[in-house]
Amino acid sequence: MGVLESRTATELVSKQSTYFPATGMPDRDWWQALWPEPIKLLEALGLRAGMVVVDLCCGDGYFTAPLARLVKPGRVVAVDLDPGMLEQARAACRDHPNCTFLQADARELARLVPEPVDYVLMANTFHGVPDKTGLARAAHAVLKLEGCFVVVNWHARPREETPVLGQPRGPATAMRVSPEALRAVVEPAGFELERLAELPPYHYGAIFVQAVGRAG
Numbered sequence: 001m002g003v004l005e006s007r008t009a010t011e012l013v014s015k016q017s018t019y020f021p022a023t024g025m026p027d028r029d030w031w032q033a034l035w036p037e038p039i040k041l042l043e044a045l046g047l048r049a050g051m052v053v054v055d056l057c058c059g060d061g062y063f064t065a066p067l068a069r070l071v072k073p074g075r076v077v078a079v080d081l082d083p084g085m086l087e088q089a090r091a092a093c094r095d096h097p098n099c100t101f102l103q104a105d106a107r108e109l110a111r112l113v114p115e116p117v118d119y120v121l122m123a124n125t126f127h128g129v130p131d132k133t134g135l136a137r138a139a140h141a142v143l144k145l146e147g148c149f150v151v152v153n154w155h156a157r158p159r160e161e162t163p164v165l166g167q168p169r170g171p172a173t174a175m176r177v178s179p180e181a182l183r184a185v186v187e188p189a190g191f192e193l194e195r196l197a198e199l200p201p202y203h204y205g206a207i208f209v210q211a212v213g214r215a216g
């Protein structure tokens with residue numbers, strides 16, 4: 001495990017480089033320690049029944065299975081570059097036929113997801129994206145006009161102040177992204193911040209909607 005403990009992420013800079021810098025998949029037990037009720041977290045982010053959702057950089061499916069339950073009869077498209085992570089996500093979602101899985105680069109979302117979706121969720125990986133505005137444009141390209149791009153981030157606090165199960169966790173302090181810094185890189189892609197949702201103990205969710213009169 002590197003200094004960045006995060007969900008597995010799709011590399012945006014080079015197809016020869018598989019992951020965002022220094023990312024890895026933490027043990028599932030400490031996600032459960034952070035968020036024992038993931039459906040409540042997803043509801044706080046505005047997810048609801050009937051939506052079509054892209055779980056971008058889905059990792060082992062910790063959110064994918066709860067998403068599938070929550071949005072039913074809608075559906076979930078889970079995207080990750082790592083085939084091992086996708087296999088774990090498939091296993092987590094074996095009772096949810098409304099999930100599909102794509103091993104793919106995030107830059108190719110518009111080709112892979114040809115019908116507009118309601119929601120693109122990216123949890124715990126955005127801090128490691130080299131081209132953050134470029135990724136936001138990729139999300140913009142697949143959203144319905146009224147759709148949302150939602151980023152779940154660690155708050156910009158020192159890593160030693162965010163322990164989980166007795167140890168400092170999360171990305172390196174210098175790589176954490178404040179809400180203000182997040183707006184600065186996402187809004188140029190054609191979004192505007194609708195609201196922030198506090199996700200205790202250490203995270204926030206930024207809900208972006210398409211800005212009227214601005215292209216992605």
